[in-house]
Amino acid sequence: MTSVNDIRSSFLGFFGKNGHEEVASSPLVPRNDPTLMFTNAGMVQFKNVFTGVEKRDYARATTAQKCVRAGGKHNDLDNVGYTARHHTFFEMLGNFSFGDYFKERAIVLAWDLLTREWGLPKAKLTATIYEDDDEAFELWKKIAGLPEDRIVRLGAKSNFWQMGDTGPCGPCSEIFYDHGDKHWGGPPGSP
Numbered sequence: 001m002t003s004v005n006d007i008r009s010s011f012l013g014f015f016g017k018n019g020h021e022e023v024a025s026s027p028l029v030p031r032n033d034p035t036l037m038f039t040n041a042g043m044v045q046f047k048n049v050f051t052g053v054e055k056r057d058y059a060r061a062t063t064a065q066k067c068v069r070a071g072g073k074h075n076d077l078d079n080v081g082y083t084a085r086h087h088t089f090f091e092m093l094g095n096f097s098f099g100d101y102f103k104e105r106a107i108v109l110a111w112d113l114l115t116r117e118w119g120l121p122k123a124k125l126t127a128t129i130y131e132d133d134d135e136a137f138e139l140w141k142k143i144a145g146l147p148e149d150r151i152v153r154l155g156a157k158s159n160f161w162q163m164g165d166t167g168p169c170g171p172c173s174e175i176f177y178d179h180g181d182k183h184w185g186g187p188p189g190s191p
Contacts, residue, residue, distance in 0.1 A: 007093075008064045008091070008093065010117065011064070011093045011113070012062050012063075012064060012093075014109075014112075014117050015060075015062035015095045015109070016062065018060075019060050020058075020060040020061055020095055020096075021056075021058035021060060021062070022062055022063075023061045023062070025063060025064055025065045025066050025091075026039055026044065026045035026065065028067075028068055030044055030045075035164075038067075038068040038069075039065065039066065039067055039068065040067055040069050041065070041067060041092060042063055042065040042067070042092040042094030042096075043094065043168075044065070045063070045065070046061065046096055046098075047167075047168075049098050050098070051167060051168065056098065058098075059097065059099065059100035060095070060096065060097050060100050060101075061095070061096045061098075062093075062094065062095045063093070063094050063096075064091050064092075064093050065091065065092045065093075066089075066090075066091055067089070067090055067091070068088060068089050069088055095109065103135060103136055103139055103173075104139055106173075107136075107139050107140060107143050107144065107173070110175060111143055111144045111175075114175060120177065122144070122145070124177055124178045125144075125146070125150070125175055125176070125177060125178070126150045126151075126152060126175070126176045126188060127140045127146055127152070127173055127174070127175050127176075128151075128152045128153075128154050128159050128174045128175075128176065128188045129151060129152070129153055129154070129159055129172075129173050130153070130154070130155075130156070130159040130160050130171030130172065130173075131153040131154060131155050131156075131159070132153075132171070133153075133159075136173050137151055137153070152188050158188070159172050159173065159174065160172065174188070
């Protein structure tokens with residue numbers, strides 16, 4: 001892959017081959033949602049699906065959602081310039097299951113995309129999990145073969161996903177690529 005367009009196309013194509021409906025990015029200013037000024041996450045266009053207000057004719061989706069984070073719970077402005085991974089305007093690649101699969105299949109798909117489809121070296125990848133999520137810890141060991149020291153337990157600020165005080169929420173995992181000591185910031189969980 002040589003460009004951002006290649007990464008986006010490959011991501012969407014991979015999940016499309018794995019039964020996900022490709023859904024176009026929604027607008028940066030959400031339609032009919034008075035709770036948000038900007039689309040700040042890939043799941044915004046699926047809020048009504050997750051809360052049960054709306055039903056789609058597919059159980060899996062994949063998107064390349066344009067996002068702006070400029071305040072609120074996900075205020076990346078405080079981190080911009082201090083890490084290589086925080087931005088205020090970005091495109092969030094996502095795959096979603098609406099009751100079709102859960103942690104195990106999500107981990108299998110993510111690991112296959114990164115290591116088989118894209119050929120990233122397994123030794124450079126680290127997974128983070130919510131601090132109390134023993135199920136995810138065991139799944140990362142089983143599926144990815146990650147050693148325990150590369151499955152990092154983090155607190156709610158980093159690995160418990162929620163958009164507000166009420167609504168869809170839960171423990172999450174992320175996968176990080178270690179660029180080495182030449183890049184400031186270090187892997188997840190480091191100072």
